[in-house]
Amino acid sequence: MNLQTKQDFTALAMRFLSPLLPLYSPGGALLHLGDTGATYPQRTIGMEAFSRPLWALAPLWAGGGRADAFLPIYQRGLVNGTDPDSPEYWGDPNDYDQLFVEMAALACAILETPESVWNPLTDTEKAKLGKWLDTINHHDLPGCNWLLFRVLVNLALDSVGMPCSMQQAAADMAEVDKWYVGDGWYSDGPAEVKPQKDYYNPWAIQYYTVLYSVFAARRDPARAALYRERAVQFGRQFAQWFDPDGAALPFGRSLGYRIGQSAFYAACIWAGLEPLPLPVMKGIIVRNLAWWLARPIFDRDGVLTIGYGYPQMYMAEQYNAPGSPYWGLKVFLLLALPDDHPFWACEAAPLPEELTRPGVIPQPSADLLLQRLPDGQLNAYSPANYEKGDHGQFTEKYGKFVYSTRFGFSASRSYVQLEQTAPDSMLAFVIDGWTFVRRHSDKFVLLGDRLLSEWRPFPGIKVTTELVPTAWGHTRTHTVESNIACTAYDCGFAVPKFAAGSEMCIRDRSAAGSEAEAKNAACRCVVKGAAGQGVVINAAPNTNLYDPNTVIPAVRYEIPIGTAVLNTRVESRHN
Numbered sequence: 001m002n003l004q005t006k007q008d009f010t011a012l013a014m015r016f017l018s019p020l021l022p023l024y025s026p027g028g029a030l031l032h033l034g035d036t037g038a039t040y041p042q043r044t045i046g047m048e049a050f051s052r053p054l055w056a057l058a059p060l061w062a063g064g065g066r067a068d069a070f071l072p073i074y075q076r077g078l079v080n081g082t083d084p085d086s087p088e089y090w091g092d093p094n095d096y097d098q099l100f101v102e103m104a105a106l107a108c109a110i111l112e113t114p115e116s117v118w119n120p121l122t123d124t125e126k127a128k129l130g131k132w133l134d135t136i137n138h139h140d141l142p143g144c145n146w147l148l149f150r151v152l153v154n155l156a157l158d159s160v161g162m163p164c165s166m167q168q169a170a171a172d173m174a175e176v177d178k179w180y181v182g183d184g185w186y187s188d189g190p191a192e193v194k195p196q197k198d199y200y201n202p203w204a205i206q207y208y209t210v211l212y213s214v215f216a217a218r219r220d221p222a223r224a225a226l227y228r229e230r231a232v233q234f235g236r237q238f239a240q241w242f243d244p245d246g247a248a249l250p251f252g253r254s255l256g257y258r259i260g261q262s263a264f265y266a267a268c269i270w271a272g273l274e275p276l277p278l279p280v281m282k283g284i285i286v287r288n289l290a291w292w293l294a295r296p297i298f299d300r301d302g303v304l305t306i307g308y309g310y311p312q313m314y315m316a317e318q319y320n321a322p323g324s325p326y327w328g329l330k331v332f333l334l335l336a337l338p339d340d341h342p343f344w345a346c347e348a349a350p351l352p353e354e355l356t357r358p359g360v361i362p363q364p365s366a367d368l369l370l371q372r373l374p375d376g377q378l379n380a381y382s383p384a385n386y387e388k389g390d391h392g393q394f395t396e397k398y399g400k401f402v403y404s405t406r407f408g409f410s411a412s413r414s415y416v417q418l419e420q421t422a423p424d425s426m427l428a429f430v431i432d433g434w435t436f437v438r439r440h441s442d443k444f445v446l447l448g449d450r451l452l453s454e455w456r457p458f459p460g461i462k463v464t465t466e467l468v469p470t471a472w473g474h475t476r477t478h479t480v481e482s483n484i485a486c487t488a489y490d491c492g493f494a495v496p497k498f499a500a501g502s503e504m505c506i507r508d509r510s511a512a513g514s515e516a517e518a519k520n521a522a523c524r525c526v527v528k529g530a531a532g533q534g535v536v537i538n539a540a541p542n543t544n545l546y547d548p549n550t551v552i553p554a555v556r557y558e559i560p561i562g563t564a565v566l567n568t569r570v571e572s573r574h575n
Contacts, residue, residue, distance in 0.1 A: 019302030028077030034322030049323025058109035059336035107156035130162035145204035184234025196386035198252030202264035235275025243405035246287030260328035279349035383444035407493035408546035422539035473571035494550035516553035529555030
């Protein structure tokens with residue numbers, strides 16, 4: 001699909017939206033997209049699916065676009081969903097309620113296009129909608145990006161003259177400001193509780209603070225200016241997370257939001273910010289959308305699925321319901337731009353040469369060491385520093401040694417068998433048939449050219465790992481202090497198993513050690529160990545984010561009681 005003009009982007013948005021039309025409830029307030037569950041009830045699941053298309057619909061309407069079939073549905077749905085006497089009432093929210101998350105889309109719709117979703121309502125209907133939204137001011141919220149949902153709700157209520165709490169909004173913004181760590185990066189809550197830096201910067205904290213800088217520009221000019229400055233800083237760093245082919249780094253939680261990866265740049269363009277030249281930002285957005293459209297992310301009816309590169313429940317979090325993937329529609333904030341905005345006329349430009357040049361790029365504020373390889377792939381070395389409250393597969397999403405834009409990563413089915421663990425980019429210890437990997441680092445040091453971490457996979461085993469990038473990959477030096485004799489597998493990337501030209505081989509090189517290679521016509525990964533035995537692990541199906549069938553080259557080491565030093569080299573290429 002060509003993506004150049006406003007018409008092109010509108011057509012793409014409708015490709016995401018149109019399959020939803022026959023699936024709304026009679027009263028319009030609920031949308032049924034599937035039968036999988038989440039930590040919240042079915043009524044809330046239906047409300048979530050109703051709200052999230054607004055991330056595209058509201059900007060479309062605000063920018064003069066037509067989506068006539070949806071407008072009466074949403075006007076009717078807002079009325080029925082907030083009327084306690086309606087059979088489609090969304091319910092009275094409780095503390096920490098998912099409904100508060102979904103209020104953000106409603107609030108932004110009111111702020112962006114009140115003529116579409118607010119003005120047509122009667123005074124009574126407005127009062128009920130306002131009262132329901134205001135419940136967010138009378139309940140507890142988790143101390144994370146959720147606070148920004150409450151800020152947006154209060155800004156929206158204030159904009160239409162409804163009861164609100166701007167005092168609460170100010171307190172929430174003051175709390176968010178405490179999470180700033182530098183270079184444009186935030187932690188998603190207090191750093192001592194949630195230290196990880198991930199996509200909740202670009203699609204939550206940075207996205208909403210950019211919106212705040214526009215919606216609250218007159219009310220809070222100093223903070224608005226500060227947020228715009230930080231967004232520019234962040235935008236220059238975040239561009240390094242994108243592959244020249246459009247892929248964004250698969251790392252961290254909530255990856256099921258897919259196309260939301262480039263939404264931050266859409267917000268910048270909408271707000272008149274240029275952390276990068278406009279054609280470069282357009283290029284990031286266009287290539288990322290094209291990368292996603294080349295993958296089977298829709299079901300046979302055109303509805304988005306839960307997963308990443310294909311339908312895949314293993315990688316989902318407990319808060320991922322059938323409507324959750326539509327959070328990614330935030331990228332369509334672009335549709336609010338006027339028809340004559342230069343974005344629509346400019347050509348998409350490639351990433352600047354300085355962002356794609358082979359080499360190592362430290363991002364200390366993000367706790368990551370990035371590496372560009374000569375073939376363009378991006379590797380990110382991670383210290384396994386993340387919150388202890390696991391929403392689903394956090395070990396795999398934050399704890400692997402390295403993440404790659406070309407190979408993705410694998411989410412374990414279980415830790416009972418090595419094949420089900422699918423421990424790509426991990427050192428996996430097998431003890432009594434169970435697999436143990438790095439879950440959290442006790443401590444880590446990020447240097448300019450390497451990453452060191454100390455971790456304990458199992459009581460009685462301590463590992464100190466040094467990761468050093470090389471021209472085509474990296475070396476790993478593990479110092480293992482163990483009270484247990486066991487076996488460990490140092491694993492490379494997961495490589496598609498049934499692709500054209502698939503081949504696996506083991507090479508023993510006597511004094512030089514052993515190596516395992518998995519390759520196909522598109523890519524290959526080689527793992528070499530000086531004192532181990534090369535092996536290829538047949539990962540369980542549907543574990544890898546990119547491909548449903550993969551193999552993992554690795555080197556197997558026998559771990560004695562005492563201290564052992566393991567030296568492993570991992571190299572990869574992608575055509």
